[in-house]
Amino acid sequence: MAASRDRDRPPPETCHDRRAHRPAMAVRRCLYLALVLACAAVPLALLGRALGAGGWTVAEGLIWALALVVSPWIATLGASALVGFAVLMAGRDPLAVVWPEARLDPDRPIGIRTAILLCIRNEDTRAVLARLRPLLSALEAQGVGERFALFVLSDTRDPAHAAEEEAAFAAFRATLPRPERVAYRRRESNEGFKAGNVMEFVRARSAGFEAMITLDADSVMTADAVLRLVRLIEQNPRVALIQTLIAAQPTAAAFPRLFQFGMRHGMRAYAAGIAWWQGADGPYWGHNAIIRIAPFRDHAALPALRDGTPILSHDQVEAALLRGAGWEVRLDPLEQGSYEANPPSLLEFMRRDLRWMAGNLQYLALLRLPLFSWMGRIQLALAILLFLWSPVVVAIVLAALANALDQDPRAAVAPGAGLGATALFALLFFAPKLLGALEVALKPALRRRWGGGATLAAGVAAEFLFYLLLVPLSALNQTVGMAGLALGRRIGWAPQTREDRRVPLADAARALWWHTLAGVGLLAGFALAGTTAFLWALPFLAGAALAIPYCVLTADPAFGRRLAAARLAAIPEELDPASPFPPLLSAPARAA
Known part of the structure; x- marks a missing residue:
């Protein structure tokens, strides 16, 4: 103990x-x-x-x-x-x-795995995911894509909107060269809203990841910004x-x-x-x-x-x-x-x-x-x-x-x-x-x-x-x-x-x-x-x-x-x- x-x-x-x-x-x-x-x-x-x-x-x-x-x-x-x-x-x-x-060595190889968490609720999912595509592509282009995975965490309650959300994610996932690196989950219970969804991921689904980057539906980050953060927290x-x-x-x-x-x-x-x-x-x-x-x-x-x-x-x-x-x-x-x-x-x-x-x-x-x-x-x-x-x-x-x-x-x-x-x-x-x-x-x-x-x-x-x-x-x-x-x-x-x-x-x-x-x-x-x-x-x-x-x-x-x-x-x-x-x-x- x-x-x-x-x-x-x-x-x-x-x-x-x-x-x-x-x-x-x-x-x-x-x-x-x-x-x-x-x-x-x-x-x-x-x-x-x-x-x-x-x-x-x-x-x-x-x-x-x-x-x-x-x-x-x-x-x-x-x-x-x-x-x-x-x-x-x-x-x-x-x-x-x-x-x-x-400590920040910009040339040091990335040694940890990082989960990118996208938190959404009743959003235009196609537009939200489109904003993330350049980040995922740039990480792949820099040869570090295997150190990252995307998790879409949804708190959408309306069934019709949820169906559109799932369809938009499926279409997005099908266009990726490494679809196994993205996942989607919608909670039936919205306890704690975004904070509750993130904590549920951390406790039940984060095995194999040392760090996570939290994004809102309107967030945009460049690959250079993400890699700087990862190196800072790792070092x-x-x-x-x-x-x-x-x-x-x-x-x-x-x-x-x-x-x-x-x-x-x-x-x-x-x-x-x-x-x-x-x-x-x-x-x-x-x-x-x-x-x-x-x-x-x-x-x-x-x-x-x-x-x-x-x-x-x-x-x-x-x-x-x-x-x-x-x-x-x-x-x-x-x-x-x-x-x-x-x-x-x-x-x-x-x-x-x-x-x-x-x-x-x-x-x-x-x-x-x-x-x-x-x-x-x-x-x-x-x-x-x-x-x-x-x-x-x-x-x-x-x-x-x-x-x-x-x-x-x-x-x-x-x-x-x-x-x-x-x-x-x-x-x-x-x-x-x-x-x-x-x-x-x-x-x-x-x-x-x-x-x-x-x-x-x-x-x-x-x-x-x-x-x-x-x-x-x-x-x-x-x-x-x-x-x-x-x-x-x-x-x-x-x-x-x-x-x-x-x-x-x-x-x-x-x-x-x-x-x-x-x-x-x-x-x-x-x-x-x-x-x-x-x-x-x-x-x-x-x-x-x-x-x-x-x-x-x-x-x-x-x-x-x-x-x-x-x-x-x-x-x-x-x-x-x-x-x-x-x-x-x-x-x-x-x-x-």
């Missing part, structure tokens, strides 16, 4: 590893904490000066207290982006900066999971096109930053990652919630469980051929957002469990704060409106300090996107990949306006969704709509009428308080007031095609003739 337990543990560190790496990571985290505190303290001090200029009202005290609650999380965004910017500007493979002890035996940096696929649909342009910049800077200070306690985002099967099987079974509901957002919990068991979880911040798709419209984005929110808020019930390390708990807390900031910011806006309408002389706010505090908080919030774009602008070769300086600048400006309108909409939606959860509403994992399509005006109005009323009503209140108050509130509330036309326009295929034709918000894969993705437009349109 003791020998069995020893096999479940990671290989022991050498004395050199303990001396060299643990103190270095402690220094990194102390420096990062100091940066976070500085980023939070400066705008908080300015805000206190602004609010207390004429004395303090109850509303002003509430504003400052709420800002004190949310500012550390906003500061983590800015601090991680600053660190990540420094890592990216170092000029080397960012993995060598954030994980200097990593670093203490690591149980390596998450790739995931980029979005090229699209001509306006909403995901603008959304992914900013996310691409923001995630590059942010991911490099968190990989630097989190080290072996990194994140898992649920797909496009490689996992060592044995520790996942032994330690990553999801704990049960008290009310019996399944854990919706399984990924961060699984990573925290692995870390709690002593295994390393790493984030590779290199852009390396790992892709996903984004929701095609605002309505689909908000539906997905609420599902993620419901899942992340479940972590509140897990924080006290003895299964996690302190860094695992920090990861879960950051995932909670990703959504908990929304009701706090909405409450700040309401308190600011009450204070602006207050005739008490103590309610006066010093405009200079107030605008300074607002600007600093905004810079911290947008720092990942801004610093990621700045890194591209400062590197000539990278700037050319993004279409040149003018194209990059136009894309940054368009995405900034797009995101500025999206933030208040998302915050309102999350706040009301959170209130619904508190009142007993259940949010589950419904099938996702991935196809680009127009959103009719009536559909947008039916879904977004209350967002619009809230935005218009709050702006009217600030207008009554005066021009300064109205101008301060406008960037926070314009997106809610314009929710309906914003939704319709960003789902309009013609608008998206115009953006693509102008190369506005284009990503490198769209501009590269050697891209693994087909052209978005015909050659004449692209030239225009």
Whole structure:
């Protein structure tokens, strides 16, 4: 029994590893904490000066207290982006900066077998499998196909859709030169959904495989990215999971096109930053990652919630469980051929957002469990704060409106300090996107990949306006969704709509009428308080007031095609003739 337990543990560190790496990571985290505190303290001090200029009202005290609650999380965004910017500007493979002890010999033959797990539920199976064909072909072409096998894990419930799914898989399998390397299984019971399906595979069907790569239905990975992951996990035996940096696929649909342009910049800077200070306690985002099967099987079974509901957002919990068991979880911040798709419209984005929110808020019930390390708990807390900031910011806006309408002389706010505090908080919030774009602008070769300086600048400006309108909409939606959860509403994992399509005006109005009323009503209140108050509130509330036309326009295929034709918000894969993705437009349109 003791020998069995020893096999479940990671290989022991050498004395050199303990001396060299643990103190270095402690220094990194102390420096990062100091940066976070500085980023939070400066705008908080300015805000206190602004609010207390004429004395303090109850509303002003509430504003400052709420800002004190949310500012550390906003500061983590800015601090991680600053660190990540420094890592990216170092000029080397960012993995060598954030994980200097990593072993990676790109010429070493692959020695382990890896299962590629494709998780689907009510998908267009032919399209999903077509996205995988280039990966399988490239692995065969590089002479390593025998080290990999594909397993399609289905949770589709509808019998008619399941029959189409099975037919699509059979047709796909018949075209492969090595059909024995692919398999399909659909579960009759959907217990645990995707996480349950993966764990069932690990426990019952993973014999002969040392590692697995998890893919979602919209995932695309290149063979080079897959082989890099396999070599990393094989050559670093203490690591149980390596998450790739995931980029979005090229699209001509306006909403995901603008959304992914900013996310691409923001995630590059942010991911490099968190990989630097989190080290072996990194994140898992649920797909496009490689996992060592044995520790996942032994330690990553999801704990049960008290009310019996399944854990919706399984990924961060699984990573925290692995870390709690002593295994390393790493984030590779290199852009390396790992892709996903984004929701095609605002309505689909908000539906997905609420599902993620419901899942992340479940972590509140897990924080006290003895299964996690302190860094695992920090990861879960950051995932909670990703959504908990929304009701706090909405409450700040309401308190600011009450204070602006207050005739008490103590309610006066010093405009200079107030605008300074607002600007600093905004810079911290947008720092990942801004610093990621700045890194591209400062590197000539990278700037050319993004279409040149003018194209990059136009894309940054368009995405900034797009995101500025999206933030208040998302915050309102999350706040009301959170209130619904508190009142007993259940949010589950419904099938996702991935196809680009127009959103009719009536559909947008039916879904977004209350967002619009809230935005218009709050702006009217600030207008009554005066021009300064109205101008301060406008960037926070314009997106809610314009929710309906914003939704319709960003789902309009013609608008998206115009953006693509102008190369506005284009990503490198769209501009590269050697891209693994087909052209978005015909050659004449692209030239225009």
